[in-house]
Structure formats: structure tokens, C-alpha cells
Amino acid sequence: MSGALENVGSIWDLLTSPILRTVALGSGLLGAVSGALGCFALLRRQSLVGDAVSHAALPGIALAFLLTGTKSSFGLVLGAALAGWVAMVFVLAIVRTTRLDENTALGIVLATFFGFGLVLLTFIQRLPNANQAGLDTYLFGQAATMLHEDVLLLGAGGALLLGLVVMFWKEFKLVSFDREFAATVGYPVQRIELLLTLLLVAAIVLGLRTVGVVLMSAMIVAPAAAARQWTHHTGMMVLLGAIFGCAAGVAGAVASSVVPHLPTGPTIVLVATSWAIVSLFVGAKRGILWQWLRLRMLQKRLAEEAILVGLYELAQVHGGERHGHTEGALRALSPNLLRVRRRLRELEQRELVEETSRGAWALTAKGQSQAQQIVEKAQEKR
Amino acid sequence: MSQAQLEIQVIAVLVAVACALPGVFLVLRRAAMLSDAISHSILLGIVVAYFAVRDLSSPILVLAATATGVLTVWLVEALTRTRLVRNDAATGLVFPTLFAIAVILIARYARTLHLDTDSVLLGELAFAPFHRFEVLGRDLGPVSAWVMGSILLLNVLFIGLFYKELKLATFDPEFAAAQGFAPGLLHYALMTLVSMTAVGAFDAVGSVLVVALMIAPAATALLLSHRLSVVLVLAVATAAISALIGYWVAHALDASIAGSMSTTCGAFFLATYLxxxxxxxxxxxxxxxQQRMEFALKMLAVHLAQHERHPEEAVENRPEHLVEHIRWTGDFARRVVRRALSDELVTLQSGRLFLTEKGRALASESIVQGA
Structure with a gap:
């Protein structure tokens, strides 16, 4: 008992520790920014841009280090942003001027930029005087080593990005939903798109150190995909994206500090994608679960109607209304019918059919009138 | 060149060629980013299978990893089919989830495992020759060479046997379905191949280079040719040459071979693209x-023809006037006039332009075309 209490006490200590506060704050900020900007990427069908940009940032980080010799967050982030932006310009140019599709352009840029970054990193590693330790944290991210300085950068950068989103709200919304219309009305669509891409690149680059190259893309996609399931309203979606991203960041940071050997970046991503998957299943009216339930209900109703009509038609053919018919006869009438016996029992409970003798079924008076209604309705439609 | 160097180059070329072949079909099907998704999520298959058999060299690992790759494709397609998210978002959800689970599993339960996450992403071709394939005490070369050689052979056999079907299913899936080719089956067979190739290559070159080798040579080849057979040959050649150049650049810089190979692939693409x-x-x-100049010449000829023998001709046919009237910049107007003079469409007499016979012909031809 006292052991458990002690445990709770130490977890409490951990939760209130300044280190965790820094990490949780930083991860939450990152989640909020990437969640909000990710919504625009999702709406513009550019979810994989995050993947490409985060990989493409690597040579920028390495070059920034090679040129300045500093490991300060700001310099490296600047280098990463520049490389990410160049990568995006390449992608846009390839898509616009060749017959290769966007997927291909993204793949080429992603892999070759990353490969080049790798060459630079390994080259730096073998330089005699370079202390490059810490550069490879960008591959997998290392939220746990986040410093006060990093959080400040995240906070300031995040505020700037979100401020710009609010400022250009109308433009971003229009371009995301109806590019052609925006162009017709005279908005500088290309410039708006470029700005939006620039903001996305900035958000990704800010998050790289926390969750790493591979998983950063998920922070762009997952909160946005989750938010999309709960609303049709853009403003609400962006707000929800930010909230979901923030919650995933904080939850992941806390979980990884409480559970031993739980790496922060992957945990944050797993929280975010799990919530996205839950949202896909139960979100608003379109959720997979609701779709499935609706389909089942519809199938059931159709099957019931088919049975009622089947018995009705059989009765008409045979003249005598009380004459029972077997399941086999019903199946012969509508071969696609499933679970006939179960449906019959359910109909029996609702007093629409009755078992006249073992295995033989007929309509009750109530069932008869209902079947008649169905048939008449079908004839009307015709 | 030492024995090890030679072996590394052989493996590099085998990996490159084995990746480039299915890559062509991936690019043609606009599914290039599936290679990225597959090459990351196979890690989960490897980890889970390792927990089951506790042996890193077991072939079960390869099977499980291949299956995970195919599962990834299936998951992405299933998610897309719900119409709740589009294909890009589905891809972006599925593979980071699987990859994150794999990284967490390794960090929590397999820290002693010889599978550090760095080498997963980056691979290390330089170590490939250390792992020997021995039968009855005889050394038959590095294991990677045999593995990649077999995968390459499988790829060649598959594409060779189903060339016609693949071609049809890629370019006209509806027609292929109508012909009874089961494009779905072919699609999954191709994805199995991609997945298996990624698994084989992953050890040597890491997951990101797999993407580079699958997509970049194929894209390069597609810029150069429209014929599938030529594209395949070009892709294979580009991949193999990139592998060799990449190796020697890495050797010179003492840097990552995998990274250098992908950079070379990218350089080839860039050069072709430009x-x-x-x-x-x-x-x-x-x-x-050129088109702009041709159009400008026509416009100049028409302009001069319109004003020929009219009172305003004295003003309209001065070169300086063109800037004002046709809204050309001064520089462009001078270039057009120079070109028109050298093509003998106009003559310049005391600061005024007059059409030659040739110029008049161009003008009337242009007007007829326009009407």
C-alpha cells in the first residue's frame, strides 16, 4: 500500500517537474501548430508534403552546421527551412513542367535530399574537429532533451505562424476549397499557395527536433484527419486540429516520461494517429462504425421486406392464405437472402409472420397488410 | 580494388537494379509514395517476427516484413475506400503509425536487439561483405549478394512473364479488367514484389534509399522515353550507373554509401529534368x-501590312512606335526588329520599316490562319 502511494508520489513529482513541463509545453505547442496547418494540407490533398519536407530538411541542417559550426536551434532551423522550401519548389516545378505526378515528385525530392543530407552528416562525423553529436537527433527526434530555448523558439515561431493563418484566413480558406474560383475572382492564387506552403514548411521544421524526420509527417496528417471527421466547418476544423495536436503532444510527452523506455516522438505520433483512427470510426455522422450500422439496418430492412413480399406472393399463387411455406421456397424466390431463419423469428416476434407447422411460415393478418403496402408502394414507384 | 570493394559494388548494383524494375510500375501507377510507406512499415513486421522467433537471421522475418508491406498497401486502400480521407492522408496515417509502433517496441522490449533504429533508416552497405554465405565450409560470397540476386531474378521473371498483363493493367485498368486480367490480383502481386524488394534492400541500404532507387531512375527514364520496354532498360541502366558512381563518391568523401547512391540518382534525375x-x-x-519570337514576327508583319499605304504609315512603321502600339518592351521590340531584318521580312529605310515580299506573305498567311 505504502509502495503504491510512494509510486503515485513519485509520478506526481515527475509530472510537476520543470523538465517535463518544458517538454510537455514544447510538444503541445508543436502539436497545435502542426495540427492547425496540417488542416490546410489535408484539404489541398497535400498530406504527404509533410513527409517530403521533413526528409528534405536534413541537408539544410547539415549545411547550416557545416557553414556556421553552431548547433544553436535557430541556425539549424533556418537551414532546415531553406532546404525544405527549395524541395517544395522542386516538387511544384516537376509537377508543373513534366508529365510525372506529384507522388513521384515528392518521392524523388524526399529520398534524394535525404540521401544528400546523409552524405553530409557522415562527412561531418568524420571531420576531425567537429563535435556533431546531437545532429542525428533530428532523425528520430529527442523531445526529452528539449531546452528552455527550444520552447521559446517553438512558442514564438508557432505564434507567428498561427497569427499569419488568422491574418490570411479568408485567402487560405478559399484557395484550399476552390482554387479555380479564387483565381477567377482575382486572388493571387500562386502567391497564396506559396505562402501556405512556406508556413507548412516552417511548422514542420520547428517540430523536427521533437519528433524526428520520419514521424513529423504524421503530426501534419493525423490531427487534421481526426479534426476532419468531426466537423464540416473550416474554422472549427482548424481549431480542432490545433486542439488534437496539442493534446497528443502533451499526452505523449507525459506518457513517455511516466513509462520507462518509451521514446517521446513515436509516442506522440501514436497518440495522434490512434485518435485519428478512433475519429474515423466514430466521428460525427460519417464514421466507419455509423456507416456500417446504417448499412446493416438497411440490409435487415430489405431482407425483412423481401421475406414479407415473398410470403405474400407465395400465398397469392397458392390461393389459401393460411398455407405455410418453407425457408427453401423463400430462398428460391430471392437467392441473395441472408439469415432467413433469424429474420423470420424477428418478424414472428413482431407478429407479422407465424409458423403454421414445423418449418413452414405464413403471414399473419398484420403481416399481410404490411406486405400489401410494400407491394403497392413499389408499384407506385414504377 | 580490394575484394570487399568489389563485393560492395556488386551488391550495390544488384540492389539498384532490383529496385528500379518494380519502381517503373509504381511511378506509372502514380503510387510512388507507396514505396516510402512500405519501406518504413516493414520494420514492424521484422520486429514482431523477431519477438516470435527470437532469431534475427530467420527467413520468417523476411516473410513477415513482406507481409507487413502488403498489409500497408491494403490498409491505405481500405482507408481510402471509406471516403473519409483521401489517398494521400491515408498513406500519411498508416505508415507512421506502424513505424512508430515498431520504434516503441524496439525501445521498450528489444534494446539488446541488434536492430538500432539508425541503421534501419540509413543502412550500411560497407558492412555487407562481413556477412558471408557458406555452404559446407566453402565461402560463396556475401549473403546480401545472394539475397538481392534472388530478388532481382524474381523481379525479372515476374515482369518478363506478365509483361503484357502489367502493361495493360497499368495503362488501361478498365480494359484489362474487361479482358479478365484481374488487375487487383496483379496489383497486389506487384506490391508483394515491391515489398519483398524493399525488405531485401533495407538491410543493405536502409529504408530511404529504397525509395530513391525505386523512384528516381524510373522517373528519369520516363522523361526520356514513352516506350515501356525502353523505359525499363533506361531505368535499370541509370540505377546501375548511379550505384557505381555513388559508391566511388562515397569512397572519396568517406561518407555514407547509401546516401551517396541516392544523391547520384537525384543528380541524374536533375540533369535529365534540366x-x-x-x-x-x-x-x-x-x-x-522561339514560339514567342515567331508569334512576334507574325504580329510585326501583320501590323505593318495593316498600315501599309495608309496616311498613318509614317508613324506606325517606326521601330520606336512598336513599344507603344503593341506593348512590347523596348528590348524585346529591338530583338524582334533585328530578327525580322535578318530573316528578310522587313527592310529598314531611313528609320522606317517596310515589308518585303516575304514579310507580306507571312502577314497574309497569318491573317488567313487567324480568320
Whole structure:
């Protein structure tokens, strides 16, 4: 008992520790920014841009280090942003001027930029005087080593990005939903798109150190995909994206500090994608679960109607209304019918059919009138 | 060149060629980013299978990893089919989830495992020759070479046997379905191949280079040719040459071989993209300039013809006036006039332009065309 209490006490200590506060704050900020900007990427069908940009940032980080010799967050982030932006310009140019599709352009840029970054990193590693330790944290991210300085950068950068989103709200919304219309009305669509891409690149680059190259893309996609399931309203979606991203960041940071050997970046991503998957299943009216339930209900109703009509038609053919018919006869009438016996029992409970003798079924008076209604309705439609 | 160096190059070429072949079909099917998704999520298959058999060299690992790759494709397609998210978002959800689970499993339960996450992403070709394939005490070369050789053989056999079917299913899936080719089955067979190739290559070169080798040579080849057979040959050649150049660059810089190979692939693509005849960016720019000049010459001829023998001719046919009237910049107007003079469409007499016979012909031809 006292052991458990002690445990709770130490977890409490951990939760209130300044280190965790820094990490949780930083991860939450990152989640909020990437969640909000990710919504625009999702709406513009550019979810994989995050993947490409985060990989493409690597040579920028390495070059920034090679040129300045500093490991300060700001310099490296600047280098990463520049490389990410160049990568995006390449992608846009390839898509616009060749017959290769966007997927291909993204793949080429992603892999070759990353490969080049790798060459630079390994080259730096073998330089005699370079202390490059810490550069490879960008591959997998290392939220746990986040410093006060990093959080400040995240906070300031995040505020700037979100401020710009609010400022250009109308433009971003229009371009995301109806590019052609925006162009017709005279908005500088290309410039708006470029700005939006620039903001996305900035958000990704800010998050790289926390969750790493591979998983950063998920922070762009997952909160946005989750938010999309709960609303049709853009403003609400962006707000929800930010909230979901923030919650995933904080939850992941806390979980990884409480559970031993739980790496922060992957945990944050797993929280975010799990919530996205839950949202896909139960979100608003379109959720997979609701779709499935609706389909089942519809199938059931159709099957019931088919049975009622089947018995009705059989009765008409045979003249005598009380004459029972077997399941086999019903199946012969509508071969696609499933679970006939179960449906019959359910109909029996609702007093629409009755078992006249073992295995033989007929309509009750109530069932008869209902079947008649169905048939008449079908004839009307015709 | 030492024995190890030779072996590394052989493996590099085998990996490159084995990746480039299915890559062509991935690019043609606009599913290039599936290679990225597959090459990351196979890690989960490897980890889970390792927990089951506790042996890193077991072939079960390869099977499980291949299956995970195919599962990834299936998951992405299933998610897309719900119409709740589009294909890009589905891809972006599925593979980071699987990859994150794998990284967490390794960090929590397999820290002693010889599978550090760095080498997963980056691979290390330089170590490949240390792992020997021995039968009855005889050394038959590095294991990677045999593995990649077999995968390459499988890829060649598959593409060779189903060439016609693949071609049809890629370019016209509806027609292929109508012909009873089961494009779905072929699609999954191809994805199995991609997945298996990624698994084989992953050990040597890491997951990101797999993407580079699958997509970049294929894209390069597609810029250069429209014929599938030629594209396949070009892709294979580009991949193999990139592998060799990449190796020697890495050797010179003492840097990552995998990274250097992908950089070389990228450089080949960039060079093709910029300089390829007809489709290259430079050729496009030159063509556009040429068209602009041709159009300008026609416009000049028509302009002069319109005002010929009219009272305002004295003003309209001065070169300086063109800037004002046709809204050309001064520089462009001078270039057009110079070109028109050298093509003998006009003559310049005391600061005024007069159409030659040739110029008049061009003008009337242009007007007829326009009408």
C-alpha cells in the first residue's frame, strides 16, 4: 500500500517537474501548430508534403552546421527551412513542367535530399574537429532533451505562424476549397499557395527536433484527419486540429516520461494517429462504425421486406392464405437472402409472420397488410 | 580494388537494379509514395517476427516484413475506400503509425536487439561483405549478394512473364479488367514484389534509399522515353550507373554509401529534368522563346501590312512606335526588329520599316490562319 502511494508520489513529482513541463509545453505547442496547418494540407490533398519536407530538411541542417559550426536551434532551423522550401519548389516545378505526378515528385525530392543530407552528416562525423553529436537527433527526434530555448523558439515561431493563418484566413480558406474560383475572382492564387506552403514548411521544421524526420509527417496528417471527421466547418476544423495536436503532444510527452523506455516522438505520433483512427470510426455522422450500422439496418430492412413480399406472393399463387411455406421456397424466390431463419423469428416476434407447422411460415393478418403496402408502394414507384 | 570493394559494388548494383524494375510500375501507377510507406512499415513486421522467433537471421522475418508491406498497401486502400480521407492522408496515417509502433517496441522490449533504429533508416552497405554465405565450409560470397540476386531474378521473371498483363493493367485498368486480367490480383502481386524488394534492400541500404532507387531512375527514364520496354532498360541502366558512381563518391568523401547512391540518382534525375531534349526544362524554355519570337514576327508583319499605304504609315512603321502600339518592351521590340531584318521580312529605310515580299506573305498567311 505504502509502495503504491510512494509510486503515485513519485509520478506526481515527475509530472510537476520543470523538465517535463518544458517538454510537455514544447510538444503541445508543436502539436497545435502542426495540427492547425496540417488542416490546410489535408484539404489541398497535400498530406504527404509533410513527409517530403521533413526528409528534405536534413541537408539544410547539415549545411547550416557545416557553414556556421553552431548547433544553436535557430541556425539549424533556418537551414532546415531553406532546404525544405527549395524541395517544395522542386516538387511544384516537376509537377508543373513534366508529365510525372506529384507522388513521384515528392518521392524523388524526399529520398534524394535525404540521401544528400546523409552524405553530409557522415562527412561531418568524420571531420576531425567537429563535435556533431546531437545532429542525428533530428532523425528520430529527442523531445526529452528539449531546452528552455527550444520552447521559446517553438512558442514564438508557432505564434507567428498561427497569427499569419488568422491574418490570411479568408485567402487560405478559399484557395484550399476552390482554387479555380479564387483565381477567377482575382486572388493571387500562386502567391497564396506559396505562402501556405512556406508556413507548412516552417511548422514542420520547428517540430523536427521533437519528433524526428520520419514521424513529423504524421503530426501534419493525423490531427487534421481526426479534426476532419468531426466537423464540416473550416474554422472549427482548424481549431480542432490545433486542439488534437496539442493534446497528443502533451499526452505523449507525459506518457513517455511516466513509462520507462518509451521514446517521446513515436509516442506522440501514436497518440495522434490512434485518435485519428478512433475519429474515423466514430466521428460525427460519417464514421466507419455509423456507416456500417446504417448499412446493416438497411440490409435487415430489405431482407425483412423481401421475406414479407415473398410470403405474400407465395400465398397469392397458392390461393389459401393460411398455407405455410418453407425457408427453401423463400430462398428460391430471392437467392441473395441472408439469415432467413433469424429474420423470420424477428418478424414472428413482431407478429407479422407465424409458423403454421414445423418449418413452414405464413403471414399473419398484420403481416399481410404490411406486405400489401410494400407491394403497392413499389408499384407506385414504377 | 580490394575484394570487399568489389563485393560492395556488386551488391550495390544488384540492389539498384532490383529496385528500379518494380519502381517503373509504381511511378506509372502514380503510387510512388507507396514505396516510402512500405519501406518504413516493414520494420514492424521484422520486429514482431523477431519477438516470435527470437532469431534475427530467420527467413520468417523476411516473410513477415513482406507481409507487413502488403498489409500497408491494403490498409491505405481500405482507408481510402471509406471516403473519409483521401489517398494521400491515408498513406500519411498508416505508415507512421506502424513505424512508430515498431520504434516503441524496439525501445521498450528489444534494446539488446541488434536492430538500432539508425541503421534501419540509413543502412550500411560497407558492412555487407562481413556477412558471408557458406555452404559446407566453402565461402560463396556475401549473403546480401545472394539475397538481392534472388530478388532481382524474381523481379525479372515476374515482369518478363506478365509483361503484357502489367502493361495493360497499368495503362488501361478498365480494359484489362474487361479482358479478365484481374488487375487487383496483379496489383497486389506487384506490391508483394515491391515489398519483398524493399525488405531485401533495407538491410543493405536502409529504408530511404529504397525509395530513391525505386523512384528516381524510373522517373528519369520516363522523361526520356514513352516506350515501356525502353523505359525499363533506361531505368535499370541509370540505377546501375548511379550505384557505381555513388559508391566511388562515397569512397572519396568517406561518407555514407547509401546516401551517396541516392544523391547520384537525384543528380541524374536533375540533369535529365534540366537538359533532356524536347522534355527538359531548358528545351521547354527555348521552345517557348522561339514560339514567342515567331508569334512576334507574325504580329510585326501583320501590323505593318495593316498600315501599309495608309496616311498613318509614317508613324506606325517606326521601330520606336512598336513599344507603344503593341506593348512590347523596348528590348524585346529591338530583338524582334533585328530578327525580322535578318530573316528578310522587313527592310529598314531611313528609320522606317517596310515589308518585303516575304514579310507580306507571312502577314497574309497569318491573317488567313487567324480568320
Amino acid at each position: 537538359f533532356a531534349p524536347t522534355v527538359g526544362l531548358l528545351a521547354q524554355v527555348r521552345r517557348r522563346q
